[in-house]
Every structure is written in structure tokens, then in C-alpha cells.
Amino acid sequence: MTVKRYVAMLALICMLTGCTFGVRSRTAVLIPAMSSAWSHVRIEATNGGLSEDAADNFAAALANDDGPGIIAQWPAVRSAASRDIRARADTGLVSAGVAASLTERLQNLDVAIAVLKQRPP
Numbered sequence: 175m176t177v178k179r180y181v182a183m184l185a186l187i188c189m190l191t192g193c194t195f196g197v198r199s200r201t202a203v204l205i206p207a208m209s210s211a212w213s214h215v216r217i218e219a220t221n222g223g224l225s226e227d228a229a230d231n232f233a234a235a236l237a238n239d240d241g242p243g244i245i246a247q248w249p250a251v252r253s254a255a256s257r258d259i260r261a262r263a264d265t266g267l268v269s270a271g272v273a274a275s276l277t278e279r280l281q282n283l284d285v286a287i288a289v290l291k292q293r294p295p
Contacts, residue, residue, distance in 0.1 A: 209236045219251050222258030
């Protein structure tokens with residue numbers, strides 16, 4: 175084999191490995207990271223009006239790596255959590271800095287949801 179073929183084979187192997195690791199890392203890293211954040215966001219979401227049943231359904235979707243279920247339920251979860259953060263900031267229960275940090279966690283989950291939307295079912 176020529177050097178060009180070796181380089182081409184190496185490039186192909188790298189591309190295929192990268193594609194495989196990309197899907198695997200979303201499953202092995204993204205969902206566990208979202209589950210970890212969920213334990214904190216759940217409190218805010220339920221305080222913001224999300225029912226316990228809806229919270230349990232979202233937790234089950236995370237536990238079962240149910241991408242479509244997570245994506246479908248996220249808007250209601252996010253809305254409720256945002257309401258709680260705003261209410262606590264408005265009443266002075268948390269400072270503006272804490273509210274910003276809590277909101278940033280929701281924004282990070284927004285990014286995770288966007289990545290999840292790109293994942294094959």
C-alpha cells in the first residue's frame with residue numbers, strides 16, 4: 175500500500191470512530207449529566223407548579239434514555255422551574271446572583287436538549 179492509502183485508511187478509521195463515540199458519548203455522558211442536574215431542577219420545577227406526576231414522568235424518561243419523552247416534556251419542566259426561580263428572586267428568597275446561577279443551569283439543560291434532538295432515536 176502506498177502512503178496515500180495508509181493516510182486515507184487512517185482518516186476513515188478516525189471518522190468512523192468519531193461517529194461511534196459521538197452517539198455513545200451522548201448516551202453515556204449526556205443523559206447521566208442531565209439526570210444529575212434533574213435532582214436539583216426537580217425541586218424548582220415542582221415549586222413552580224409542575225405536578226409530581228409530571229416530574230416523575232420526566233425522571234422516568236431520563237432513566238430510560240427516552241429522548242422523545244425528554245424532549246416533549248422539557249418545555250413544561252423548564253417553564254415551571256423558571257417560574258420558581260423568578261418568584262424566589264422577586265421575593266428576595268435568593269439573590270440576583272443565585273437566580274442567575276439557577277437560570278444558567280436551565281440554559282445548560284437547554285443545550286443538552288438541543289444535542290439530544292440531534293441524536294438518532
